[in-house]
Amino acid sequence: MARVLIEDVDIVTLDPEATVLHASCLAVEGAKIVGVGQAPPGFLPDERLDAHNHLAMPALFNAHCHAAMTYERGWAEDLPFPRWLNEKIWVAESALREEDVSWGAALAACEMIRGGVAGFNDHYFYMDRVAEVVEQSGMKAALAWCVFGIGDDKEIGANLEGTLRFIERWSGSAEGRLRLFLGPHSPYICPPGFLQRIAELAHERNLGIHLHLSESKEQVENSLRANGMSPVAHLDHLGVLQAPGGCIAAHCLFVSDEDLDLLAQRKASVAHTPITYMKLAMGVPDLSRFARHELTVAIGTDGPASNADMDMFAALRQTAILQKHVQRDPTAMPGDTVLRMATQAGARAMGFPGSGVLAVGAPADIALLDMDRPHLLPRHDLVANLVHSAKAADVTDLMVDGRWLMRKRELLTLDEQKIKAMAERGAQQLVSQEMRSVRKYEE
């Protein structure tokens, strides 16, 4: 097993005591961390890394995204949410091909590795192609194949049986770096009978469920009218929140205290994606209410059609600043709290409970940042530097399960030049197909 010693490094551990170390060291053996602050006795490294002027932190976990939507980055700007979805996103996705998902997700993986992200929680189509990207890139991921339960969804990849075959094909693969979830789109699109079937399957096969929930007032009003209860209560009634592998509910912008109680009781996790909320003017929830219910809240970038990047440093900084603003309280959402949401909370929700902390025995998921940058000096408070000043581009190195995915800003597992070229070409083609189908529609 390879042994790596990272020396002369500042460390934000995110351990229970919130330990921060200066000019210290980290020892890694195989896939695990074996020393923080000092190497174990007799530790003989195969590789020594002088990390002077660098900071080590637990690598980030992106708790909700649609990675292949990198293809639609900058393609649906300055539109109201219904027009953004119906006139742009659905139309482009109706022309989506499997290879688009391959290159789109690979582009996202390059971007996330460059930004210090070890794992991502993806919800999209043609997920075999995303699983291949996970396998090749060395990243961790929880993957859910999006299903609607209405109409003929064969066009965009999977019916429910196809999803189950996808889960069977990939379970236990990629050296244990993959988690597989069922991915009904949402209670506002999926019919109740279909959601109930999904809940039954989750119980039969011991799976988790990842879906969108309570994104607008209209969704709540429609649910009250159609089902006599809120979207959260509706999912609970159908057994969705009780999925044995956990339920990850993206967004939850409009939830009552009773809803929060239910989500907490069922140990569901909420994925919070603040940049989408601001960009699409959806509203921002007061997360102090979620904290009062001791609900797990993790942070995601969402898809690059609504953000429009996958920079988790931006997402976590916006989470902190927005909560101070929304709660009218500058003490709200301290730096340590938001860093834990962007690392260990996401990892736990996705099924990687040991990740998100630099501690002996934890998986060696480590991001190194170059701190010798004007915007990161002086270093009064390393947590404040990370939350309020650091950017994805400050990350120089990323290790996942003890394997370097990036060293000195060079990607080691993915062919970035080829991926950029193929994604640019594929995205232009997708858009021109979309234009053709719109023209055909208008004729």
Ligand SMILES: [Zn+2]
């Ligand atoms: Zn989403």
